[in-house]
Amino acid sequence: MKILKFGGKSLANGKGVHTVIDIIGDKIKKGEKITVVLSARGNTTNELEEILEKARNNEGYQEQLKAFKQYQVSDFRDIAFDEEFENLDKLFEGVSLLKDYSKRIKDQVLSYGEVMSAKLVTQLLQQKNIKANYTDSRTLIITDGQFGDAQPLNTLSKENVIDHFGKYNGSTVNVVTGFIASNTKNETTTLGRNGSNYTASLLANYLDAEELQNFTHVDGIYTANPDLVPEAKKIEKLSFEEANELAYFGANILHAKTIIPLIEKNIPLRILNTFNDQNNGTLITSETNKKGIKSLSVLDDVALVYLEGRGLLGKIGIDARIFRALAHKNISVSIISQGSSERGIGFVVDADKAKEAKVILEKEFEVDVHQQDVSKISIDQEVSVISIIGQDLSTFHKPYNALIKNQVVPLLFNNTITGKNVSLVVKQHQLHRALNVIHGEIFDISKKINIAIFGHGLVGGTLIDQILQSRTQIEKRKDINLNLFVVANSQKVLFDKNGVDTEWKTKLKEEGEPYEVKDIIQFAKDNHLENLIAVDNTASIDFTKHYIDLVNHGFDLVSSNKIANTLGFDFYKKLRTELEENQKQYLYETNVGAGLPLIDTIKLLHLSGENITRIKGVFSGSLSYLFNTFSNEERPFSEVLQEAIDKGFTEPDPREDLCGNDVGRKLLILARELDLCNEFEDINIHNLIPENLREGEVDTFLSRLKELDEVFQNVKEDQKPNHVLRYIGDLWGDLSQEKGNLDVKLVSVAQSSPLGQVKGSDSIFEIYTESYGEQPIVIQGAGAGAAVTARGVFGDILRLAERG
Numbered sequence: 001m002k003i004l005k006f007g008g009k010s011l012a013n014g015k016g017v018h019t020v021i022d023i024i025g026d027k028i029k030k031g032e033k034i035t036v037v038l039s040a041r042g043n044t045t046n047e048l049e050e051i052l053e054k055a056r057n058n059e060g061y062q063e064q065l066k067a068f069k070q071y072q073v074s075d076f077r078d079i080a081f082d083e084e085f086e087n088l089d090k091l092f093e094g095v096s097l098l099k100d101y102s103k104r105i106k107d108q109v110l111s112y113g114e115v116m117s118a119k120l121v122t123q124l125l126q127q128k129n130i131k132a133n134y135t136d137s138r139t140l141i142i143t144d145g146q147f148g149d150a151q152p153l154n155t156l157s158k159e160n161v162i163d164h165f166g167k168y169n170g171s172t173v174n175v176v177t178g179f180i181a182s183n184t185k186n187e188t189t190t191l192g193r194n195g196s197n198y199t200a201s202l203l204a205n206y207l208d209a210e211e212l213q214n215f216t217h218v219d220g221i222y223t224a225n226p227d228l229v230p231e232a233k234k235i236e237k238l239s240f241e242e243a244n245e246l247a248y249f250g251a252n253i254l255h256a257k258t259i260i261p262l263i264e265k266n267i268p269l270r271i272l273n274t275f276n277d278q279n280n281g282t283l284i285t286s287e288t289n290k291k292g293i294k295s296l297s298v299l300d301d302v303a304l305v306y307l308e309g310r311g312l313l314g315k316i317g318i319d320a321r322i323f324r325a326l327a328h329k330n331i332s333v334s335i336i337s338q339g340s341s342e343r344g345i346g347f348v349v350d351a352d353k354a355k356e357a358k359v360i361l362e363k364e365f366e367v368d369v370h371q372q373d374v375s376k377i378s379i380d381q382e383v384s385v386i387s388i389i390g391q392d393l394s395t396f397h398k399p400y401n402a403l404i405k406n407q408v409v410p411l412l413f414n415n416t417i418t419g420k421n422v423s424l425v426v427k428q429h430q431l432h433r434a435l436n437v438i439h440g441e442i443f444d445i446s447k448k449i450n451i452a453i454f455g456h457g458l459v460g461g462t463l464i465d466q467i468l469q470s471r472t473q474i475e476k477r478k479d480i481n482l483n484l485f486v487v488a489n490s491q492k493v494l495f496d497k498n499g500v501d502t503e504w505k506t507k508l509k510e511e512g513e514p515y516e517v518k519d520i521i522q523f524a525k526d527n528h529l530e531n532l533i534a535v536d537n538t539a540s541i542d543f544t545k546h547y548i549d550l551v552n553h554g555f556d557l558v559s560s561n562k563i564a565n566t567l568g569f570d571f572y573k574k575l576r577t578e579l580e581e582n583q584k585q586y587l588y589e590t591n592v593g594a595g596l597p598l599i600d601t602i603k604l605l606h607l608s609g610e611n612i613t614r615i616k617g618v619f620s621g622s623l624s625y626l627f628n629t630f631s632n633e634e635r636p637f638s639e640v641l642q643e644a645i646d647k648g649f650t651e652p653d654p655r656e657d658l659c660g661n662d663v664g665r666k667l668l669i670l671a672r673e674l675d676l677c678n679e680f681e682d683i684n685i686h687n688l689i690p691e692n693l694r695e696g697e698v699d700t701f702l703s704r705l706k707e708l709d710e711v712f713q714n715v716k717e718d719q720k721p722n723h724v725l726r727y728i729g730d731l732w733g734d735l736s737q738e739k740g741n742l743d744v745k746l747v748s749v750a751q752s753s754p755l756g757q758v759k760g761s762d763s764i765f766e767i768y769t770e771s772y773g774e775q776p777i778v779i780q781g782a783g784a785g786a787a788v789t790a791r792g793v794f795g796d797i798l799r800l801a802e803r804g
């Protein structure tokens, strides 16, 4: 025989009950032998509890009671619950007169939920000519007298069940009330919340059932609650042991006690979806699967209790006193953690017991507090417990590190020695993010990286397109899901927590809204987004002022913008301190040489102790293009300059290139990589712009480019034969001192020299070191351009994503 158990949501008005009747009908038609166990319908139990509370508090419960009755019959006009309604009326009236109720009365009130549910389904089955027998479990399951959480007396209950099914179970379906039972005085008791599952597993055990099918409103057990973790996946198979852990740690689809009667008889449990007949659900059996981590589960109605004191050190019996005092008041403790110094112990209790627990402990340790042996007994109500079921401690560093990187620092953690489970207590407001971070880290699914792009001009716009084009491939190859949740310019932002698509430009125009950077931080927080990266593709000094705030709110930084690295040395240091404190990273490979691997190379050489003695070269892609072309071709300077601008080689304001600032910045960035403390003012810069063109709007400057022609034609003609112009950066001097010499200048070099040979928009960097002597390491290649720069920024994003 199979036991079919249907939960409240499966039995709700509308599609619910009728689908249940169809499922039962189909099974009967196929000749399957079944017993049906039912919960109360929809929200019935909660409603009854609320009405009871209102009755006690004299709050006027009549209206809610009326609506409750209507709900029970509204979809079924020919079903009468006169007797049940009359009894409920009397009970509530009594409670409102007494202004109080006992647990015994509460059990009586709640029992009507299951009674009406089972009566209704029995009658509906009978109307379909299916032989059904309403079975009140109070005549079968006998318990102790603990109202609200009664324990079954197995021998008696088993006898009753076998006897009943012996009499009534031929071709008739017994429709049994879940959750309710009775004590030996024939008073109604209940088996605790989710007790219907327990009823079903007790029946399965007593009747040696072939399978227990638990019909719910979800497709099975997931790797995490899909409401909190969108990437959660259904688990096909679980062992009883794992299911037991899940049940304990809050997967309320299972009742903790449910599993034990099934394990005893090795009866498989299948979790199914009433509303999806196409799915096999999750099968729970005694078979263990060695594959590892199974699921994340959450307890969120809990509080953390913490007892601390120097005088506890080495004192015997402290823990015993804590647990005895709490047990005495029936307060159950879970997740315990104690430091080896024994100076403090933290543990978790149900949230509604926390204050009581504190009072009990304050009383128990009154003398110890007085003697200053105990300094603090505190509670934190705003916590949740996450349990990683199947987590081995040997790989626990992965989710743990990911949490820290995402600014979730667990308050406490503990593991089981035999099972593979680790539980973490986290702040409640961090639960959502923590779950997604751990889930992304431990399961075989892609890790989501949430990226905010600031600036979508030449570089930023190209980057967005490159990411959107490659993200599917990257997800396949690297299990990394690049989610662009923000695209912003200086005026507007487009938010999409699921990631913008190729229509981002139009959407930003039409749906973009004015913003401040703090709105983006708040959006990430509100949507519990993890693995955050802010990408700066602006040329704005204003935006760099937000770097520290972003870092403090959990963002890593990637930047093509050179400004932040070339502001005052104090800011440079402060940013790095904040990054270190927050365990965040800042990557800016494109700051020098666009997509060329220059900064990384310099960093590695320096870190490995290689003494860099000089760095020299053509640092600017735009000025390289300008002087390479101008030196070799007989064309006006302004025409070639306009070409460099049109090709996207120059800064948004090309005067930044021509005045030498851009090369100066690059030189300073490299100097600072070598731990030199130079400031921007230390750079000797040869400004190429005649003084009369330096001030004013960029458009005015662009309209006067021709005024540069004569100046540069003269410079070109003043050179020695076979010489060409190059605009170079040079970092030299004793680089072991606090500061180096930084020069930016226009030089004339022999065409046959390495610098003279540079072509197109190539940059060339000669790195002189002690080991390499006179022969420098040379890095050469495209030093500017939107595509190569965006690719470099993309590389930095992937580096961060992989480091996780």
Ligand SMILES: NC(=O)C1=CN([C@@H]2O[C@H](COP(=O)(O)OP(=O)(O)OC[C@H]3O[C@@H](n4cnc5c(N)ncnc54)[C@H](O)[C@@H]3O)[C@@H](O)[C@H]2O)C=CC1
Binding pocket: 454, 455, 456, 457, 458, 459, 460, 488, 489, 490, 491, 537, 538, 539, 540, 542, 543, 560, 561, 562, 590, 591, 594, 621, 648, 649, 650, 651, 652, 783, 784, 785, 786, 789
């Ligand atoms: N073009 C190249 O070859 C290379 C450029 N870079 C750097 O890349 C950065 C971007 O350059 P382009 O794309 O050429 O500039 P662009 O002028 O085309 O784009 C800049 C974007 O930033 C936005 N923006 C400006 N201020 C902002 C703010 N406060 N907040 C948000 N957005 C803001 C603008 O609305 C615009 O969308 C610059 O810092 C440049 O130095 C770095 C290496 C090479």
Ligand SMILES: N[C@@H](CC=O)C(=O)O
Binding pocket: 590, 591, 592, 593, 594, 619, 620, 621, 622, 623, 649, 650, 651, 657, 662, 783, 784, 785
């Ligand atoms: N304007 C810059 C762009 C790269 O940093 C250059 O020309 O090199």
